[in-house]
Amino acid sequence: MPPDGELQRAVTDGPRVAKPEKAEARAAERRERVALCCSLIALVVVCAALAPRLAYAGWKPSVFVHLGEGQMIDSLARTATPDFVIVSTYATYDGVVYYALARDPIGLGAAHHLVNFAAYRYDHPLYSWAVFLVSLGYAPWMPSAMFWLNLGLFALTAYIVSLLAVQLGRSPWWGLLPALSPGLLTALFFDTTEVTLAAAAALGVLLWLQRHRAAVPALVACCLAKELGWAVPVGLGLFEVARFLREERLPAGEMAARRLDRLIAAARSAGLGRRLALLAAGPILASAWIAYVEIVVGTAGDPLPRPAQRLAPVLVRALLRLIPAGGAWLLPLAAAAGGLLLRRVRSRGLRLGLWLAIATAGLAALLLVLLPPAPEQARGPLQPAWAAGVAAREALAHAPARFGIAGYNFFPLSDVWVSLREEASRGLRPLTALPEADRGPNLLLSMGMLPVTLAIAAAFSFGLLRALRLRAPVQGILLLMALPMLGLPTNTLEYPENLLRTTAVPLVFLGLSLIAPEGAGEMEEPPTSAV
Numbered sequence: 001m002p003p004d005g006e007l008q009r010a011v012t013d014g015p016r017v018a019k020p021e022k023a024e025a026r027a028a029e030r031r032e033r034v035a036l037c038c039s040l041i042a043l044v045v046v047c048a049a050l051a052p053r054l055a056y057a058g059w060k061p062s063v064f065v066h067l068g069e070g071q072m073i074d075s076l077a078r079t080a081t082p083d084f085v086i087v088s089t090y091a092t093y094d095g096v097v098y099y100a101l102a103r104d105p106i107g108l109g110a111a112h113h114l115v116n117f118a119a120y121r122y123d124h125p126l127y128s129w130a131v132f133l134v135s136l137g138y139a140p141w142m143p144s145a146m147f148w149l150n151l152g153l154f155a156l157t158a159y160i161v162s163l164l165a166v167q168l169g170r171s172p173w174w175g176l177l178p179a180l181s182p183g184l185l186t187a188l189f190f191d192t193t194e195v196t197l198a199a200a201a202a203l204g205v206l207l208w209l210q211r212h213r214a215a216v217p218a219l220v221a222c223c224l225a226k227e228l229g230w231a232v233p234v235g236l237g238l239f240e241v242a243r244f245l246r247e248e249r250l251p252a253g254e255m256a257a258r259r260l261d262r263l264i265a266a267a268r269s270a271g272l273g274r275r276l277a278l279l280a281a282g283p284i285l286a287s288a289w290i291a292y293v294e295i296v297v298g299t300a301g302d303p304l305p306r307p308a309q310r311l312a313p314v315l316v317r318a319l320l321r322l323i324p325a326g327g328a329w330l331l332p333l334a335a336a337a338g339g340l341l342l343r344r345v346r347s348r349g350l351r352l353g354l355w356l357a358i359a360t361a362g363l364a365a366l367l368l369v370l371l372p373p374a375p376e377q378a379r380g381p382l383q384p385a386w387a388a389g390v391a392a393r394e395a396l397a398h399a400p401a402r403f404g405i406a407g408y409n410f411f412p413l414s415d416v417w418v419s420l421r422e423e424a425s426r427g428l429r430p431l432t433a434l435p436e437a438d439r440g441p442n443l444l445l446s447m448g449m450l451p452v453t454l455a456i457a458a459a460f461s462f463g464l465l466r467a468l469r470l471r472a473p474v475q476g477i478l479l480l481m482a483l484p485m486l487g488l489p490t491n492t493l494e495y496p497e498n499l500l501r502t503t504a505v506p507l508v509f510l511g512l513s514l515i516a517p518e519g520a521g522e523m524e525e526p527p528t529s530a531v
Contacts, residue, residue, distance in 0.1 A: 038175030062143035068092030080139035095191030101128035183504025231480035239476030472516035
């Protein structure tokens with residue numbers, strides 16, 4: 001038998017060892033309950049928002065597809081579902097597109113010929129694929145599958161974001177961020193793909209931080225859910241590189257070649273190359289799918305063929321269509337690289353020169369944004385340069401549309417400034433001077449979007465500047481999501497439902513980026529790490 005003193009210490013210390021374990025177990029159970037509570041609140045909110053419309057339509061979920069009278073796919077939908085709810089022509093919305101893609105998931109049938117801009121629509125097929133799988137490919141079930149799938153993914157997103165907030169060191173109640181998001185609720189109302197992107201993005205980031213094998217499929221799903229989903233794996237890769245460069249301390253005074261050799265050896269030792277290769281799987285597979293779409297779908301249903309489709313071979317065309325997806329990220333990548341470079345520069349003179357160059361480039365870009373259109377009657381030495389600047393801005397702003405990518409432009413804040421000018425003067429102009437579409441109720445709606453547009457632009461500008469430090473993985477993602485949000489076109493900025501849907505997922509990551517403490521992604525990896 002052990003001595004009395006050792007026996008007494010064992011009896012005394014036993015509960016002290018068990019208490020932290022029990023406390024941690026209770027804390028984990030509490031976090032799980034809060035995550036489930038966030039998910040339940042999301043369901044209650046969405047049911048309260050959608051129930052009146054659903055009840056008025058005789059409890060038929062097809063009402064959220066918003067299939068309008070006289071649409072090309074009208075007869076196809078009614079043949080499969082005779083009681084399909086048809087809305088007025090002016091209430092048609094994008095749910096019709098995803099329904100058509102679910103009827104023809106790989107573009108080999110007839111349904112994709114009934115969709116405008118089919119090649120662009122097929123670039124983000126994940127939601128339609130999920131609808132096809134949930135409905136088992138049975139067309140009469142597809143409208144209901146669209147509704148229930150979005151509903152389930154909405155609740156799942158709130159649950160995952162709650163766990164993600166805990167992973168970032170914050171309260172699990174931040175799971176209410178997507179649960180109370182007007183943009184995601186709007187996406188549910190119109191049966192669009194933003195909820196799918198939110199669920200895939202939140203799951204991918206959570207699993208990546210936990211170094212789980214399932215992170216790679218989730219990140220691939222982000223790239224197939226929507227073009228903006230590419231920002232998730234690329235942003236995580238940007239954060240991984242920034243974290244590695246911060247942690248790697250190379251001795252000063254070494255030759256450049258030796259420093260580079262040390263850096264490469266350290267990257268191999270840290271497994272950086274392997275992680276970046278895993279993150280590249282999503283963009284690579286999405287690029288392969290885009291090439292397939294160009295070959296199989298081509299210009300089907302596109303009333304305005306793009307110049308690239310007439311001038312370039314199919315594979316070159318596919319590469320050209322990737323330019324808008326990647327081009328919008330060049331500026332934040334360059335800004336992050338410049339920030340890291342400035343931190344490495346020790347010479348005060350060189351650092352001052354770099355700051356002056358960055359400030360000059362930023363001021364020139366701002367002036368180009370604010371430059372009003374050059375009046376034809378203007379004369380003077382600055383008039384040619386003025387006109388050239390406006391032409392360059394317009395060419396950059398509308399370059400994505402030339403390659404079939406709608407919804408963003410290359411020049412940040414250009415259309416935001418145009419929208420602010422238009423919305424400020426719209427209510428003060430004679431009614432006859434306005435387009436027919438801007439008269440009546442649309443006039444009040446567009447006038448009310450002026451402060452909303454300004455608030456959205458200010459929020460993403462602040463988020464972009466704060467994310468340049470790259471101190472948390474969600475900041476890397478926000479860095480790549482914020483700039484496209486500053487390059488939204490006027491047809492998105494002038495209508496509430498378009499702006500709410502488009503900014504829904506970036507606003508979730510904006511909130512996570514603002515609450516994430518510094519070093520949130522630099523935690524110790526769990527012992528079961530698989531990535």
